Structures are given as structure tokens and as C-alpha cells.
Amino acid sequence: MMMNNIIKIIKKNQSFIILPHLKPDGDAIGSSLALAKGLKKMNKNVKIISMDDVPYDVKFLDCEDYLVNSVDMESIDIVFALDSSDIGRLEDRKEFLVKPIVNIDHHKTNTLYGELNLVKEDACATGEIIYNLLNSLKIDIDSDIATDLYTAIASDTGNFMYSNTTAKTHEIAAELITKGIDVAEISMYLYQNIPLNKFKFNTEVLSKVEFYFVSKVALVTISKELKDKYENDNTDSIVESIRNIEGVEVAILIDERKNIAKISMRSKKDIDVSSIALNNGGGGHVNAAGFEVDSGLEAAKKIVIKELGMIYEGIS
Numbered sequence: 001m002m003m004n005n006i007i008k009i010i011k012k013n014q015s016f017i018i019l020p021h022l023k024p025d026g027d028a029i030g031s032s033l034a035l036a037k038g039l040k041k042m043n044k045n046v047k048i049i050s051m052d053d054v055p056y057d058v059k060f061l062d063c064e065d066y067l068v069n070s071v072d073m074e075s076i077d078i079v080f081a082l083d084s085s086d087i088g089r090l091e092d093r094k095e096f097l098v099k100p101i102v103n104i105d106h107h108k109t110n111t112l113y114g115e116l117n118l119v120k121e122d123a124c125a126t127g128e129i130i131y132n133l134l135n136s137l138k139i140d141i142d143s144d145i146a147t148d149l150y151t152a153i154a155s156d157t158g159n160f161m162y163s164n165t166t167a168k169t170h171e172i173a174a175e176l177i178t179k180g181i182d183v184a185e186i187s188m189y190l191y192q193n194i195p196l197n198k199f200k201f202n203t204e205v206l207s208k209v210e211f212y213f214v215s216k217v218a219l220v221t222i223s224k225e226l227k228d229k230y231e232n233d234n235t236d237s238i239v240e241s242i243r244n245i246e247g248v249e250v251a252i253l254i255d256e257r258k259n260i261a262k263i264s265m266r267s268k269k270d271i272d273v274s275s276i277a278l279n280n281g282g283g284g285h286v287n288a289a290g291f292e293v294d295s296g297l298e299a300a301k302k303i304v305i306k307e308l309g310m311i312y313e314g315i316s
């Protein structure tokens with residue numbers, strides 16, 4: 001139903017912009033590129049607007065004709081917001097939110113801020129929804145688009161390891177592989193390509209991991225100073241690394257940003273970190289969620305520990 005409405009909107013209009021979320025990840029970039037390249041095949045005008053650098057692990061995707069910092073909004077008919085659970089995820093680009101918004105996402109905490117909202121919380125990635133949309137539009141998924149979609153899906157499923165990985169996920173991946181993508185090469189870029197300064201940064205951060213609640217919770221903080229020291233502000237893979245420790249059920253990363261601290265949480269099994277995020281104005285999935293607080297690292301740490309105390313009450 002909603003899919004049909006979006007198809008109508010696409011057919012009726014000519015010029016589109018696509019906004020992935022702030023600090024885009026593989027799903028945000030991959031799904032945006034796949035949608036952009038699909039619309040291009042329909043002879044539509046389309047650009048992707050992001051103010052952030054493309055993260056190092058997805059730089060291999062072909063963004064060249066699509067990624068810009070600005071467009072003349074007079075000429076734009078429709079704004080796609082991708083992989084963004086709430087409008088705050090687009091707040092660095094408010095000036096572009098002046099045309100009807102089509103919100104396409106898979107976060108269960110999505111606030112349905114669009115004129116049209118295609119939110120599928122059972123989709124493993126926004127890339128899965130875009131895959132279905134392109135098929136519904138009867139757009140030929142070539143190896144370039146398939147590479148974007150495979151990257152989106154691999155990124156959000158932890159390379160097909162997380163609980164959002166379903167038979168459907170593998171069916172789509174299999175279909176994408178038949179389009180001639182190079183899985184080994186994509187995996188090399190995604191997982192075997194860490195810049196040396198980032199690796200050294202990770203090493204120092206991980207050497208200072210703290211444990212709480214009889215080591216069921218692992219926590220790291222990242223100061224601005226440390227990011228300056230290594231000239232690196234990419235925190236990817238760190239929270240996952242501490243989640244991977246035996247017995248750890250919740251992993252927390254607290255990142256000091258300008259005037260705020262950003263908290264990223266990962267959990268195992270049915271421990272729901274999205275409810276902690278929601279309590280604090282953030283969002284996410286059961287096993288991966290986050291929020292921000294207007295404070296420094298120590299105050300942020302206290303907030304998180306207090307929240308986790310509700311889960312691990314009596315254990316110390």
C-alpha cells in the first residue's frame with residue numbers, strides 16, 4: 001500500500017534529493033546510492049546530500065555523480081530520508097527539509113515524520129526496503145546497484161551474524177550475488193581495511209575498557225583529546241569489539257562530541273537497549289541503539305550506569 005504510494009510519487013515527479021542520516025554508515029550510504037542509481041535509470045534528477053565524509057570502509061562504493069553538499073531546492077520535488085529514525089538524524093541539513101518528505105527506514109523507533117512513511121521494522125536494513133522498491137519499480141539491478149545493496153545489508157546485519165538476519169536476507173544476498181558482485185572484494189573493503197591511525201586509536205581505547213555488574217556490562221569512553229591525538233574521529237567497530245567479550249551482555253561506548261556526549265549501546269540476546277535509548281530521547285533497535293546527553297563523559301557515564309542498574313538491580 002505505502003510502497004504503491006511511493007511508486008506513484010516517484011513516477012509523478014522529476015527531481016529528488018536523498019538524505020542519509022548524520023554520520024552515515026554502510027546502510028545509509030549503500031541504500032542511498034542504490035536508490036539514486038535506480039532513479040537515474042528512470043531518467044530522474046537525483047542527488048544525495050550529506051555533510052559528512054563517507055566512512056573509510058564504504059569509500060569504495062561509486063558515489064561520484066551523486067554525493068553533494070548542496071542543491072537548489074527550488075528545483076526539487078521530493079526529499080527522501082533514508083535509514084533515519086527521527087528528524088534529529090537530519091538536523092545538519094534542515095534547509096533541505098522544505099519539500100514533501102518520503103521517510104524510508106527500518107528502525108522500530110521511527111517517529112513517522114514524513115509525508116509518506118515506509119517503515120519496515122522487520123527489514124534487516126534500509127537496503128532491503130530499497131531492494132524491494134527497485135524491484136517494484138521494475139528497475140534492473142545491475143552489479144553496481146547490487147554492490148551498494150549488498151554493502152548496506154552486510155553492514156547492518158554484522159555481515160549476516162545478527163538476529164535481524166533472516167532467510168529473506170540471504171535470499172536477497174543470493175539474488176544480488178547473481179548480479180555479478182565481488183563478495184570477497186566487498187568484504188575486504190568492509191572488514192580488512194582499517195587505516196593505521198584508526199587501528200592505533202582502537203588499540204588505546206580498548207586498553208581502557210571498564211566492566212560493571214559482574215562484567216556483564218563493558219564500557220569505553222572516548223575523549224576529544226584522544227581523537228585529536230590520532231587525528232581520527234571514526235569510532236566504528238569499537239562497541240562491537242567489547243560486546244564480543246565472553247559474558248558481556250551490554251556494551252557501551254560514550255563518545256565526547258562538541259557540547260554533548262553520544263552513547264552507543266549494543267546488547268546480546270533479548271536485552272533491549274532501545275528502551276534505554278527511548279527513555280533518553282534516542283532510538284534504535286533491540287540490540288543496537290543510542291542517544292545523546294548534554295554533558296561531559298563522566299556525567300554521561302553516570303546516566304548509563306543508572307539505567308543499566310534497572311536491568312541488573314542487585315548485581316554489583
Ligand SMILES: [Mn+2]
Nearest residue numbers: 027083126156
Ligand atoms: Mn540501517
